[in-house]
Amino acid sequence: MTLFSRTLRCQAAFRRFPVELSSPGAPGTFNNIRKLSQTFSRTSCRAPVEAVAVRGKMNNNNYPLDYSRGGIKEFNQRFLDSAARGDLAEISGLLGAVDINVKSERGWTALMFAARNGQTHVISILIERGCDVNCLNASGQTALEIARFWNHSEAASVLSQHKQGVEFDQIHNYFSLNPLYRASEMRKDTAGLQAAKNNMSTKFVLFSDQKPFLLRSEEPSRKYKFAVFNINQLGTELLERGTVIFLGLETWDPDSNAWFAVDIKEELSDIGPKFFPEGKYATPFPVTMQMEPTQAGIFAEAHSVLCWLDKYKFCSTCGSATKIAEGGYKRVCQNWECSSNKGVQNTCYPRVDPSLIMLVVSPDKKDCLLGRQKRFPPKMYSCLAGFMEPGECLEDTCRREVEEESGIKVGRVDYHSSQPWPFPAVLMLGCIAYARTSALKCSKPYPQVDTSELEEARWFSRAEVAQMLAGQHPHGLYVPPGEAIAHQLIKSWVASSFSNL
Ligand SMILES: NC(=O)C1=CN([C@@H]2O[C@H](COP(=O)(O)OP(=O)(O)OC[C@H]3O[C@@H](n4cnc5c(N)ncnc54)[C@H](O)[C@@H]3O)[C@@H](O)[C@H]2O)C=CC1
Numbered sequence: 001m002t003l004f005s006r007t008l009r010c011q012a013a014f015r016r017f018p019v020e021l022s023s024p025g026a027p028g029t030f031n032n033i034r035k036l037s038q039t040f041s042r043t044s045c046r047a048p049v050e051a052v053a054v055r056g057k058m059n060n061n062n063y064p065l066d067y068s069r070g071g072i073k074e075f076n077q078r079f080l081d082s083a084a085r086g087d088l089a090e091i092s093g094l095l096g097a098v099d100i101n102v103k104s105e106r107g108w109t110a111l112m113f114a115a116r117n118g119q120t121h122v123i124s125i126l127i128e129r130g131c132d133v134n135c136l137n138a139s140g141q142t143a144l145e146i147a148r149f150w151n152h153s154e155a156a157s158v159l160s161q162h163k164q165g166v167e168f169d170q171i172h173n174y175f176s177l178n179p180l181y182r183a184s185e186m187r188k189d190t191a192g193l194q195a196a197k198n199n200m201s202t203k204f205v206l207f208s209d210q211k212p213f214l215l216r217s218e219e220p221s222r223k224y225k226f227a228v229f230n231i232n233q234l235g236t237e238l239l240e241r242g243t244v245i246f247l248g249l250e251t252w253d254p255d256s257n258a259w260f261a262v263d264i265k266e267e268l269s270d271i272g273p274k275f276f277p278e279g280k281y282a283t284p285f286p287v288t289m290q291m292e293p294t295q296a297g298i299f300a301e302a303h304s305v306l307c308w309l310d311k312y313k314f315c316s317t318c319g320s321a322t323k324i325a326e327g328g329y330k331r332v333c334q335n336w337e338c339s340s341n342k343g344v345q346n347t348c349y350p351r352v353d354p355s356l357i358m359l360v361v362s363p364d365k366k367d368c369l370l371g372r373q374k375r376f377p378p379k380m381y382s383c384l385a386g387f388m389e390p391g392e393c394l395e396d397t398c399r400r401e402v403e404e405e406s407g408i409k410v411g412r413v414d415y416h417s418s419q420p421w422p423f424p425a426v427l428m429l430g431c432i433a434y435a436r437t438s439a440l441k442c443s444k445p446y447p448q449v450d451t452s453e454l455e456e457a458r459w460f461s462r463a464e465v466a467q468m469l470a471g472q473h474p475h476g477l478y479v480p481p482g483e484a485i486a487h488q489l490i491k492s493w494v495a496s497s498f499s500n501l
Pocket residue numbers: 353355357382383384385386387401419421426428453480484485486487
């Protein structure tokens with residue numbers, strides 16, 4: 001399925017939501033559903049009792065009461081019902097007896113009922129026990145879509161962290177697959193963080209001057225992974241001399257393992273090879289493009305925050321020294337009179353620089369514009385990109401940067417996907433931009449492109465780009481690897497334009 005047909009399908013699915021989701025058990029018309037939805041409150045729903053043989057035996061709350069006649073149908077119904085109610089004890093008791101992916105007549109699983117009512121703990125347990133998060137109900141909705149529709153953001157967040165397939169409505173780029181739950185609520189708990197650091201199960205990843213300490217990955221398609229240390233190996237003295245940041249917990253369970261990153265100065269760096277002689281400190285780019293994807297996500301968080309802590313040591317308001325707080329996610333000015341200590345100030349928190357990256361499609365939609373920055377390796381072409389400026393919306397930046405760099409005027413801009421680019425803390429916002437003009441003529445006094453930025457830019461046919469993607473271009477031209485969002489934008493356009501032929 002192409003990007004664009006998938007987008008349309010998702011939009012269509014979203015338009016269906018208010019009807020389909022208001023009454024999971026109700027077949028029939030919108031009016032039926034409206035009537036039924038009056039009996040459900042907007043914030044809760046029960047599993048419909050369609051599968052129950054004991055329909056007559058209800059209590060005042062309309063829950064099935066009597067399962068004494070046994071039978072799998074009753075167990076299934078009870079299971080769905082307890083997921084909707086968030087009854088963890090009952091779910092745990094039934095898990096061995098029922099199919100975890102059992103569906104109601106309308107195709108709703110226990111995960112979907114839990115998502116409908118924002119039962120986050122139930123969702124976590126079901127996922128942990130291996131339920132299928134990609135199941136679709138009779139209306140084609142996933143549990144994630146249901147949680148999003150009913151504004152259960154915590155539940156949606158848990159579900160989106162466990163996306164397992166490609167059938168989600170979003171594209172997940174490399175560096176965005178950090179599996180940790182950041183547990184920001186723990187950052188202010190200094191004693192709790194200290195206790196977590198001293199816990200033997202806690203995991204530490206190591207950096208020296210912001211260079212990650214890496215081992216060879218056993219995964220055949222990946223080259224690197226983090227070396228993971230424990231407190232006994234690193235020792236409390238080393239932690240005190242380094243910069244330590246709290247990355248999060250392994251799951252939403254507050255008792256799950258905590259992860260920290262430690263950045264040490266070169267003179268202490270022997271500690272890495274002492275425990276992992278085969279490991280090495282690596283200059284992050286491009287080595288971290290070859291990490292295991294979830295580890296690359298952890299690297300993105302750790303590296304961006306560690307670089308910020310290293311480069312912003314002094315208060316940008318008064319110039320005084322600052323102190324690291326909140327697990328590394330804040331810097332506090334030590335001058336108590338400083339206005340940065342009054343109210344919430346963005347100078348105290350880690351910076352992220354939003355940047356646009358766009359695949360520009362020609363007015364006849366047959367070609368796309370690719371360029372070469374001077375620093376690119378020979379024969380590599382990529383999308384144009386540029387930093388957002390204050391007061392711009394995404395579309396403004398896209399149109400300005402394309403015109404500045406190539407002279408091409410852009411009309412419509414479609415958002416595609418995003419990617420953290422942790423060198424040191426850029427957020428790439430990927431777009432497909434539809435050109436209104438095709439003549440390359442830069443506004444600056446250069447012949448075709450802004451040569452302060454680009455060496456060359458030109459239109460490429462879809463067939464030529466397909467060859468570049470496949471590594472089969474007759475002149476050896478190629479595009480960035482799959483880990484770069486540029487590759488995903490180019491690939492999406494090629495796939496969609498071929499399917500539209
Ligand atoms: N993930 C990917 O596939 C790709 C990522 N990128 C990244 O996109 C970013 C922006 O692309 P460019 O063409 O370099 O931007 P650009 O076209 O705005 O030009 C860069 C220049 O803008 C100025 N600038 C303005 N704000 C800046 C900021 N916050 N940080 C640094 N420089 C700033 C500097 O003078 C810099 O030389 C870069 O970090 C680049 O590494 C670029 C292409 C592909």
